[in-house]
Amino acid sequence: MFSPEGPSLRELAVQALSSVERGYDLLAPKFDHTPFRTPDPVLDAVGSALRRTATFDAGLDLCCGTGAGVGVLAGLCRERVTGVDFSAGMLDVARRRAQPGGPPVSWVRADARALPFAPAFDLVVSFGAFGHFLPRELPGLFAQVRSVLRPGGCFAFPLVAPPRPGSLGYWMLLGFDTVMRVRNALWRPRFVMYYRAFRLDDVRRELTRAGFRVGLQPLPEFGRRQDGSPRVRLVVARLPGQPAPSPTVPAGRPGTVNS
Incomplete structure (x- = not known):
């Protein structure tokens, strides 16, 4: 799961016993060599899906980390792109x-x-960050996203279908979340990261309460499960207002830095 350039077990342990912010500051130099970085196929699939829906002038990558999602926005936005994160590292x-x-x-x-x-x-995206927010924080988080979008703006993010109960993936995620809950009960500062807390029904409800119109787009690149449901969906939440125009310009390339 980790490349030779990734963090050692000791480094991961130190990170896990730190705060979320300090932990990511420590992990940052090796983050792109861990399975925590959003895989390129997911980034590419999201970019392709959004490119078919509209054009965008300005985009924001929420909890941008080392900037993988900013590259997606740079291929979608015509004027400017911003990455925001609370980890300086x-x-x-x-x-x-x-x-x-x-x-x-x-x-x-x-x-x-x-x-x-x-x-x-016009567009806010986020990749792999929602496990750092407790369910009770979703209303405030989605209200913040709404506050930075123009009328008709779009908030989009991929959501992987949960593993089937009883499967290996199910027990692995349950085990991880259980360990994190025990750790946070016994140790300070807390490190909030729960893989099973961000549920589709809760997300749709809280986005709707925040004033978004919520749609789901299957990402066909990842196929479907045995029950026919998509393995990965793109959640597309739009604000009321003037709809974005149809795509008329080619996609750009990854962006430069003005900071």
Whole structure:
């Protein structure tokens, strides 16, 4: 699961006993060599799906980490792209690894629960970060996303179908979440990361309460489960307002850094 360039067991243990922010600061230099980074096929599939729906001027990658999702936005947005994360270490890596070309990119250190932006974005994406938010935090988080979107703006993120009860994946995730709950009950600072807490029904309900119109798009690149349901869906939540125009321009390339 980890490449030779990834973190050692000791480094992972130190990270796990830190706060979320400090843990990611420590992990940042080797983060892209771990299974925690969103895989390129998922990034590519999301980019392709969004490219078919609309064009966008300004995009925000929420909890951008080392910037993998910013590359997706750079291929979708015509004017500018922003990555926001509360880990200074992750942002430092993102700045160094940003690719030249495409729209200008800026990097902002901030908490997703208190975003320092006006309603200036047409598209907000996020990849693999929602396990760091407790279910009771979703209303506030989604309200923050709404506050930075223009009318008609879009909030999109992939959501993997949960493993079947009794399967190996089910027991692995249950075991991980159980260990994290015990750790957080016995140790401070807490490290919030729960794989089973971000459920589709809860997400749809809270997005709707926040004023979004919620749609689901299967990502066909990942096929379907035995019951016919998609293995991976793209959640597309839109605000009321003037709809985005149809695509008329080619996709750009990964962006440069203005920070």
